[in-house]
Amino acid sequence: MTSVARTRGELAEARAEWAAQGASVAVVMTMGALHAGHGELIRRAREMDDRVIVTDFLNPLQFAPGEDLDKYPRTFAADLELCRAEGVDLLFAPGPTEVYPGGDPAVRVAAGPVGDILEGESRPGHFDGVLTVVAKMLHLTDPHRAYFGQKDAQQLWLIAQMVRALDFGVEIVEVPTVRDADGLALSSRNSYLTEGDRRSALALHEALDAGEKVAESGGVAVVTAACHVLAEASVPADYVELVDPSTFEPLTTDGGSAILLVAARVGSTRLIDNVRLTVGPSER
Ligand code: AMP
Numbered sequence: 513m514t515s516v517a518r519t520r521g522e523l524a525e526a527r528a529e530w531a532a533q534g535a536s537v538a539v540v541m542t543m544g545a546l547h548a549g550h551g552e553l554i555r556r557a558r559e560m561d562d563r564v565i566v567t568d569f570l571n572p573l574q575f576a577p578g579e580d581l582d583k584y585p586r587t588f589a590a591d592l593e594l595c596r597a598e599g600v601d602l603l604f605a606p607g608p609t610e611v612y613p614g615g616d617p618a619v620r621v622a623a624g625p626v627g628d629i630l631e632g633e634s635r636p637g638h639f640d641g642v643l644t645v646v647a648k649m650l651h652l653t654d655p656h657r658a659y660f661g662q663k664d665a666q667q668l669w670l671i672a673q674m675v676r677a678l679d680f681g682v683e684i685v686e687v688p689t690v691r692d693a694d695g696l697a698l699s700s701r702n703s704y705l706t707e708g709d710r711r712s713a714l715a716l717h718e719a720l721d722a723g724e725k726v727a728e729s730g731g732v733a734v735v736t737a738a739c740h741v742l743a744e745a746s747v748p749a750d751y752v753e754l755v756d757p758s759t760f761e762p763l764t765t766d767g768g769s770a771i772l773l774v775a776a777r778v779g780s781t782r783l784i785d786n787v788r789l790t791v792g793p794s795e796r
Contacts, residue, residue: 514595517604520652523565526602527654535562539655541646544568544605545585545700546594549690553659554598556687565653566595568605573616574641585703604653611648620644621678623670626760630773631666631784634750642667643674650680658682663689663697665771665786669760689785691717697785709779715745716774719752720787723772727789730766734791742776750775750782754791767792 517523530537538557542550550566557564568591575581588605595603623632623639632639650658660668672684690698695717696710705713723738731754742749754763754770763770773786 514592514600515602516592517602518606519610520606523602523604523652526565530563533562536656537561537563537565537654539565539567539649539653539658541567541569541649541658541660542591543570543584543700544591545587545703546591547698547700547702549661549663549698551594551598552690553661553687554595554600556685557657557659558599560685561655561657563601564599565602565604565655566600567649567653568603569611569645569649571611571641571645572608573612573620573644574638576635576637579635580701580704583704585700604649611645617644621647621674624673626666626670626673629760630751630753630755631775634775634782639667639670643670646671647674647678647680650675650682655682657685659685659687661687661689662786662788663699664784665773666760669757695721697783699783701781701783704779704781706779709781712745712747713778713781713783715742715747715778716776716783716785718745719749719774719776720772720785723752724787724789727791728793731763731770731791732766734770734772734789738772738774742774747776747778750777757788763791765792 538561540553540557570584572581620640621643623643627639675684696713719738719741722741723734726733726737734754735752738752753773756763757769757771770791771786771788775784
């Protein structure tokens, strides 16, 4: 049975009951418009923890003026269905005034330098908005573990840093990206895509694949191969970058673990994807 909490009070009541039971608590944070990627996070949470909270909050703080806040898909009834099917205990779906009673907060979490590159360069202030709401939701839900998708690799890295830097007592669990059968990473924004857009959107995954295939030849070859696929598909890239997974800085050596990240525009929709790989000659 999935209960719905709209207020902090209702959430706190459930949370206190579970604390009294000594139950371990998981949180999966979402902006609604749930899909099988969110479902996978929930399933992982279900496996590892006694109680699962899903938060469903379209956070205005992480959208810049002119971004897609107003047209972002809102599918609450279907979200609740998915939560019921996946055995979620509590769906916390507050409105903006419940989360930000004083309006947009002047005090926010600062993401730091990694918040200004890649996604942050295209979306100024985005990660401060993300970290601020994640910090608040961690306080409100007080979980033992919080589950996030590798699909949003930069976000995941920044959340892990925040949790460490600010001593949140929560374990962050990373969940691999869930894809459609043809490779397209699931995203709530895929609902914006026309049939033609959807075919073009496959270029993101194909670009990552092409990069991965030449990983042994080094970083330059990886980025060149990925860019080539996007150019051939006439999908304009915002960025194609290899970063060091531990610092999220551009990869400076020509070998080792890396994340290949891509952001591109398909029609009017901006999509992101990434893959983890090892660059340079494999050790034999
Ligand atoms: P969102 O509702 O898009 O903000 O995403 C909520 C959470 O679901 C984040 O931790 C995302 O990284 C994760 N997520 C979104 N899409 C996927 C996917 N295709 N596979 C795995 N996790 C995902």
